[in-house]
Amino acid sequence: MSVVMSKRRNFKALQLPLSPAPGTEPVPIRQAPSARRRNPALDSARHLGNAAATNNSALLTPESSMTQRHNLHKTLTNTLEKFEGTKEKLDGPLRQEDFKNLAELGMGNGGSVMKVQHIPTGIIMAKKIVLIDANPSVRKQILRELHITQSCDSRYIVSSFGAYILEPNICICMEFMDRGSFDGIYKRTGAIPIDVVGMVAANVLEGLLYLYDVHHIIHRDIKPSNILLNSKGEIMLVNEDS
DSSP states (O other), X not given: OOOOOOOOOOOGGGOOOOOOOTTOOOOOOOOOOOOOOOOHHXXXXXXXXXXXXXXXXXXXXXXXHHHHHHXXXXXXXXXXXXXXXXXXXXXXXXOXXXXXXXXXXXXXSSOEEEEEEETTTTEEEEEEEXXXXXOHHHHHHHHHHHHHHHHOOOXXXXXXXXXXXXXXXXXXXXXXXXXXXXXXHHHHHOSOOHHHHHHHHHHHHHHHHHHHHHHOOOXXXXXXXXXXXXXXXXXXXXXXXO
């Protein structure tokens, strides 16, 4: 018995166009809003503002930068004239030619620190070298550190011998702690006994209480690298970054 295969026919050509049903309205097609037109007045104001900013930046000429540096130098000089070290009284002002560099102790946020010898007295010191910057925030930080260094007198805070200007830097001479920082000690020796840690914590707290009670200063950078020790067993805080 044979099977008859039906042929598929294409009826698309025979379809008649359908008219929309009565009572229905075409659905509106949403179009993207056109780009907003710029306000010429706002564009002009923005252009003038940019021009003013450009003109202000143009005013920062080398001459004005030199003027700022001169004013900063004058301010620092006046401050150093009133500066008295809290560690020991030295005969005469500190001068660069009176120091002999011995070793580099490290680099900090504010500058480098050198181990030096004060030749006239033979005293070993730690000399912090800070770049003099015309930036107002940096200038304020330098003056604040000088003030704190001058005013602090505590066995729990590293003392200072004074400071002097060595263009383009200012050098602050501090008490040298020959055992280094707390982080350096535990990196060399490993785990530290709990009684030693307790002694360090007690001294740090004494230093913090002194700074707050006497000078209304909150030390905001307590970390092992800012806790120094010497061979006498003294534990002191570095008061920088306060």
